[in-house]
Amino acid sequence: MSEVRDRLAHLFRRAGFGATPEELDFWEPQGVDAAVDWMLAERPDPTDKDPKPTNFLDGGLALINWWFRKMQRTNRPFREKMTLFWHGHFATSLAKVGLAKYMLQQNETLRNYGMGDFRMLLKKINLDPAMMIWLDTLGSYKDHPNENYSREVMELFTLGRHQYTESDIKELARAFSGYTFDYGIGDNGVKTPWGHDFGFKKIFSAIGDFDADSVVPLLTGHPHCTKFLAWRLYRFFVNESALEGDAAWFGDVIKLNRFNIKESMRALFLSEQFYSPENRYARIKSPVEYTLSLLRDTGTRPDLYSIYYMSAMGQLLMYPPTVEGWKGGMIWMSSTRMFRRFQFAQYQCTKSADGAGSIFSPQTAKTLFGDMTAEQMTDAVCQRMLGRQPEPTTRSLLVGYLSGAKHGSQFVASVESGLKHLRGLANLIAALPDYQLS
Amino acid sequence: MAGITRRDFLKGLTFVSIGAGMGVKASAGFGKRFMAGDHIMVVIQMSGGNDGLNTVVPYTDPKYYQYRPDIAIAANRVVPLSSKLGLHPQLQPLKSIWESGDMAVIHGVGYPNPDRSHFRAMEIWQTGSPDVPANLTEGWIGKYMDKEGHLLTTAAGAMAIGGGDVPYAMYTPLYSPPSFETPDDFTPLFGDNFTVELMKRKATLRTIYQTGTPEIQLAEQVRVAGKAAISASDLISSSINHGSNSVTYPQSGLGTTLRNVARLISSGIDTRIYYVTIGGFDTHAYQEDLHPDLLQELSGALRAFYDDLQGLGYADKVVLMTFSEFGRRVEQNVSFGTDHGTAAPLFVIGKPVAGGFYGEQPTLSDLDENSDLKFDVDFRQVYATMIQGWMGEDADLVLGSHFDRLGFIS
Numbered sequence: 073m074s075e076v077r078d079r080l081a082h083l084f085r086r087a088g089f090g091a092t093p094e095e096l097d098f099w100e101p102q103g104v105d106a107a108v109d110w111m112l113a114e115r116p117d118p119t120d121k122d123p124k125p126t127n128f129l130d131g132g133l134a135l136i137n138w139w140f141r142k143m144q145r146t147n148r149p150f151r152e153k154m155t156l157f158w159h160g161h162f163a164t165s166l167a168k169v170g171l172a173k174y175m176l177q178q179n180e181t182l183r184n185y186g187m188g189d190f191r192m193l194l195k196k197i198n199l200d201p202a203m204m205i206w207l208d209t210l211g212s213y214k215d216h217p218n219e220n221y222s223r224e225v226m227e228l229f230t231l232g233r234h235q236y237t238e239s240d241i242k243e244l245a246r247a248f249s250g251y252t253f254d255y256g257i258g259d260n261g262v263k264t265p266w267g268h269d270f271g272f273k274k275i276f277s278a279i280g281d282f283d284a285d286s287v288v289p290l291l292t293g294h295p296h297c298t299k300f301l302a303w304r305l306y307r308f309f310v311n312e313s314a315l316e317g318d319a320a321w322f323g324d325v326i327k328l329n330r331f332n333i334k335e336s337m338r339a340l341f342l343s344e345q346f347y348s349p350e351n352r353y354a355r356i357k358s359p360v361e362y363t364l365s366l367l368r369d370t371g372t373r374p375d376l377y378s379i380y381y382m383s384a385m386g387q388l389l390m391y392p393p394t395v396e397g398w399k400g401g402m403i404w405m406s407s408t409r410m411f412r413r414f415q416f417a418q419y420q421c422t423k424s425a426d427g428a429g430s431i432f433s434p435q436t437a438k439t440l441f442g443d444m445t446a447e448q449m450t451d452a453v454c455q456r457m458l459g460r461q462p463e464p465t466t467r468s469l470l471v472g473y474l475s476g477a478k479h480g481s482q483f484v485a486s487v488e489s490g491l492k493h494l495r496g497l498a499n500l501i502a503a504l505p506d507y508q509l510s
Numbered sequence: 511m512a513g514i515t516r517r518d519f520l521k522g523l524t525f526v527s528i529g530a531g532m533g534v535k536a537s538a539g540f541g542k543r544f545m546a547g548d549h550i551m552v553v554i555q556m557s558g559g560n561d562g563l564n565t566v567v568p569y570t571d572p573k574y575y576q577y578r579p580d581i582a583i584a585a586n587r588v589v590p591l592s593s594k595l596g597l598h599p600q601l602q603p604l605k606s607i608w609e610s611g612d613m614a615v616i617h618g619v620g621y622p623n624p625d626r627s628h629f630r631a632m633e634i635w636q637t638g639s640p641d642v643p644a645n646l647t648e649g650w651i652g653k654y655m656d657k658e659g660h661l662l663t664t665a666a667g668a669m670a671i672g673g674g675d676v677p678y679a680m681y682t683p684l685y686s687p688p689s690f691e692t693p694d695d696f697t698p699l700f701g702d703n704f705t706v707e708l709m710k711r712k713a714t715l716r717t718i719y720q721t722g723t724p725e726i727q728l729a730e731q732v733r734v735a736g737k738a739a740i741s742a743s744d745l746i747s748s749s750i751n752h753g754s755n756s757v758t759y760p761q762s763g764l765g766t767t768l769r770n771v772a773r774l775i776s777s778g779i780d781t782r783i784y785y786v787t788i789g790g791f792d793t794h795a796y797q798e799d800l801h802p803d804l805l806q807e808l809s810g811a812l813r814a815f816y817d818d819l820q821g822l823g824y825a826d827k828v829v830l831m832t833f834s835e836f837g838r839r840v841e842q843n844v845s846f847g848t849d850h851g852t853a854a855p856l857f858v859i860g861k862p863v864a865g866g867f868y869g870e871q872p873t874l875s876d877l878d879e880n881s882d883l884k885f886d887v888d889f890r891q892v893y894a895t896m897i898q899g900w901m902g903e904d905a906d907l908v909l910g911s912h913f914d915r916l917g918f919i920s
Binding site: 207208211212213214215216217218219220223227233234238353354356386393394395396399402403405406407408410411414462463464465466469470472473492493496499500503504505506508509 | 626627628629630642670675676688689690691695707710711714715717718719721722723724725726728729730731732733735736738739742743792794795841842843844845847849850880
């Protein structure tokens with residue numbers, strides 16, 4: 073595979089949810105820069121017309137399905153990937169929020185503001201109804217204000233550990249005291265004259281009658297904010313074992329771009345660091361990424377089992393396990409979760425009723441894989457799903473699996489036994505260690 | 511510190527005679543420093559920061575009621591353990607365990623310069639070290655496993671059960687512990703409906719994970735984890751069918767998990783450590799709507815587990831400990847909850863345990879600069895006692911320095 077094609081595949085895996093060989097064929101002559109431009113460009117997205125969920129008492133299933141289908145079908149994959157990042161960053165769970173309506177509202181805030189100025193996004197999230205319920209800003213008043221949000225907004229959303237004192241937490245909690253929102257309309261929180269602490273607070277070295285809005289410049293003006301944000305983005309988009317220092321240069325980029333996320337990400341996707349060998353295949357696909365990549369690579373359709381299995385693999389959208397979001401990495405590879413991946417791959421690769429886009433439909437299978445030897449067949453399906461050949465031991469095991477289904481010396485994808493083995497082969501490839509990597 | 515009671519003495523006698531008969535255990539006080547063999551440890555992690563003051567309640571201290579006018583447990587509702595301290599009413603099922611002398615309450619467990627972040631505090635507890643930066647590649651149980659080398663070679667020397675992430679506590683670069691919700695998770699891959707093709711597919715997958723040689727290092731890590739998972743799955747799904755239970759457990763998450771733990775223990779599987787997580791203790795608001803249910807789930811499951819081990823004949827082999835990453839603020843907040851605090855009590859339960867109070871209950875009259883409780887017992891003293899006193903491994907080596915053991919394991 074050419075270096076350009078390899079870079080494109082990397083870009084599409086990270087900035088979006090992967091690319092088919094046909095998409096890579098399209099972009100290869102145009103180059104990486106053009107693909108980055110396309111990724112970041114605005115354009116009408118047909119999925120914006122999808123009917124929004126109206127049932128908010130179903131535990132969020134309609135909402136989850138709506139978003140999942142949007143991620144799968146969107147023509148703006150980067151916007152959805154960014155939304156997914158923010159969902160893990162400002163991790164809020166329906167488990168406590170209770171009403172999916174507020175989660176939808178938060179999801180739209182993340183999508184609409186997630187590529188703009190981070191300071192504006194933070195301002196919105198500070199008083200976002202779902203967040204106010206999740207971290208107890210709702211119900212916190214001037215006497216003994218609740219410290220839940222004030223701690224997490226610094227530790228997890230803006231600064232990281234060791235950048236503030238217990239006193240900063242207490243003072244910040246006073247700034248966030250006394251907010252409420254209209255439960256019916258669900259607009260962002262407003263200050264109540266009777267519940268808010270209007271007194272002077274000392275946060276970091278600043279003194280003033282701060283409130284939820286006026287603390288935003290304090291938090292984002294803190295010298296560690298761009299460093300921390302850069303690190304969080306870097307771990308999600310570049311290398312999940314990155315240390316804070318690895319992302320230092322990207323913090324400067326964010327500062328230079330005045331917290332504009334889209335332009336900062338453009339610089340990232342155009343950087344040499346992004347494509348350096350140690351950053352390729354340096355992430356474990358999250359269950360959402362895994363599920364979407366398998367759907368894309370096989371051309372098969374999702375159903376509610378996609379969501380069921382994503383949850384069993386450890387990632388139920390709208391239900392991050394803690395305010396820290398999903399930890400990711402090898403944690404996705406705990407025994408049960410790994411088996412759920414294998415099982416989902418089995419389900420998705422062997423279920424019937426595929427459309428013509430599926431590589432398992434007889435016509436498509438015949439076009440793509442024709443009459444091949446077991447070796448050719450293994451290589452062709454690996455090329456499509458992994459973008460490369462597996463190492464020799466694995467390759468010969470896959471070839472061995474196919475060898476029972478030959479007709480003479482040829483592997484005929486279009487006959488029943490051949491199709492069954494094509495499905496089995498895709499199942500096995502989706503279960504390979506290499507396929508778990510992004 | 512609990513003195514030696516008649517019961518302890520009798521317990522000691524039983525211990526020696528069983529040990530002599532089986533020839534595997536050396537009892538405490540007979541010269542052998544570490545006990546080898548088949549002791550089992552169950553760790554229950556109560557995630558979110560359990561409110562210690564409403565768990566073991568200082569029900570005669572007027573300050574307790576001043577600090578918590580809305581959420582304090584009334585003196586007439588506590589389950590008294592002493593003239594000053596009592597359990598939350600939902601912990602009633604533990605009372606008779608306490609009375610049999612099989613439950614230790616360790617007071618004021620914490621460490622210097624406590625961290626009030628959930629994530630940092632959990633890292634400190636799980637790695638057994640407050641060092642910065644944290645070394646998250648190896649936890650205190652992982653280090654124990656490393657020292658106890660043979661456990662690394664069995665498919666399930668330690669396991670996390672009940673769902674959730676594999677805790678940092680179990681990390682070791684040398685071993686990837688199985689983690690699952692219920693043993694049903696490990697029903698054979700690809701179902702039971704075998705065809706020739708399915709059998710072949712399954713065998714191919716297994717061989718790929720056993721013998722593959724991925725070139726990318728992260729893929730090799732995945733392969734090693736998958737190989738271990740497949741072996742563990744084989745072992746666990748066959749073991750669970752050989753085990754049994756002797757009592758009925760409450761219908762709860764923790765109840766189901768501990769039922770499975772007891773079942774696995776009774777199967778004779780070579781698992782020395784079970785790690786169980788129960789969440790939800792982060793009671794910032796309307797604590798009294800949440801905390802009682804959590805404690806009820808805890809005590810009901812612990813009680814059933816304790817009874818089950820007796821019925822199954824494994825009571826002498828198992829010690830269980832609870833912990834949470836921190837306790838909560840002394841003073842309630844305006845949302846009728848409590849924010850992140852510091853030291854808190856923990857429980858150690860089991861027939862081999864010398865019951866009673868250990869350490870000093872932190873006073874409400876002398877709080878730290880953040881108006882939080884001062885700790886008395888370092889959490890690593892609890893670990894040292896479990897590692898060396900119960901599991902028979904050198905705690906100084908595992909923990910990297912010396913911590914005085916407590917007397918709850920004689």
